[in-house]
Amino acid sequence: MVHSSALSVHGGYYADQPGSPFGTQSGSHRQPADRRGQPRHAGTGPVRSLERGLRGTEASPGGAGIRMRREPSRAYLDRAREVFDIETEALARVRDRLGEEFSRTVTLMLEALSRGGKIIITGIGKNLPVGQKIAATLTSTGAPAVFLHPLEAMHGDLGIVARGDVVLALSYTGETEELATLLPILKRSGARIVAVTGNPQSTLASHSDLVLDVRVDREACPFNMAPTASTTAILALGDALAMVLLEARGFRREDYALLHPGGAIGRTLLLRAADIMRTGERLARVKVGTTVKEAILAMTSARAGSVAVTDHQGRLRGIFT
Known part of the structure; x- marks a missing residue:
């Protein structure tokens, strides 16, 4: 939607455009006028040009104009399926690379939780919401976890880190400046660090106790730049950790219900007649x-x-x- 009364299309004027010498307006519908001010009929002039423009041109950089390409529906579906294929292939490759480091990470987390410790997730950029979701999944399945913002950590939030905690540090490149600054401080706090990265030779990896490799061949982005397949892989790895921990700790359906009293499972397993009966x-x-x-x-x-x-x-x- 263009919020302006001054819309010029391919050299024509709308009737109520400032500078238009003539033109009429009927109700809420503006009548297009040509450069001489004469109203143009539907299907001709600027209206038709606008329709052709919407059908045949590409989006202009910065969104400066209403220019976009309308491709056949089939092309949209083909591209969407290609994205699914790229990310599915990436997940399969990360899955195949799972090894001893993953098992050691699970053991490290189990030991921390058994001592009353917690799991801390940290990351920035696209890994910030991914890390928040991983922390939420861990917590909701009985493994206490929090997300630590790298910048806020440097201004007081480091107080949440205790000796023996396990830190999952998310950075695909492994060279994120904010994490590189935070790593030595986390080490001094007595936390154990697990790097989740696509670069096992990175700064992050070299400062970590364990490294989980989430390298992908390519992103779904046509420029191979926007984090897509890589963030999907990191999120899936977080889910895998949460589910393996769940089973290793003997977490039951009833335990899940206790943590979700407002959900359908919680109501089914926990709600008693005495809770809702009238007295x-x-x-x-x-x-x-x-x-x-x-x-x-x-x-x-x-x-x-x-x-x-x-x-x-x-x-x-x-x-x-």
């Missing part, structure tokens, strides 16, 4: 022999859809709805 003034009750009118009034007073009918000993004889 006291919220329970509508009448004696046997009460009139229908009085029963309805009792329901209305309790804001209920039914009323319990009891005998003189208080025993339930029926329910009136």
Whole structure:
């Protein structure tokens, strides 16, 4: 949508464009006018040129104009499937490279958690939201984890790091300046560092206790620049760690429910009749022999859809709805 009353298309004017010598406006629909101010008819002039422009031109750098290419639907689907193929292939390659370092990472995390420690995820750029998701998955499956922003860490948040904690440091290049600054401080804090990187020879890798290789052959980006396949691989690796830890710690479905009381599983496993039953003034009750009118009034007073009918000993004889 173009929020402007001055829209010029391929040399034509709209009638209400500043500088247009003539032109009319009908209701909320502007009538296009040519350079001489004469209204042009639908299907000709600038309107038709605009339609051709939207169909046939590419997006201009910086979004300076309304120029975009409309390709056949088939081409869009082919490109989308290619992205899936690239990322699926990347995941398969990272999967095949999993080895002893992964197992040692799981053991390191288990030991930290058994001592009351935690898992700390850190990263910046696209790895920031990826790291936050990994931390959330770990925490929701019973492994206490937090995300540490590298910049905030240098201004007080390092207080969250304790000796024996395990730090997952995410950086595909392994040369992220903010992480390189943070690494020595984390080491002095007594934390164990696991590098998650696509460059096992990087600065990050050389300062880490363990290295998890998430190298991918290429990104799904046509320029091989925007993190796509690499961030998918890092996220999948985080999921793998969380699920392996879950099983290794004997985390059960009931434990999951305890951490998700508001979810469907939590309600199914944890909710009891006593948690939702009506008592006291919220329970509508009448004696046997009460009139229908009085029963309805009792329901209305309790804001209920039914009323319990009891005998003189208080025993339930029926329910009136």
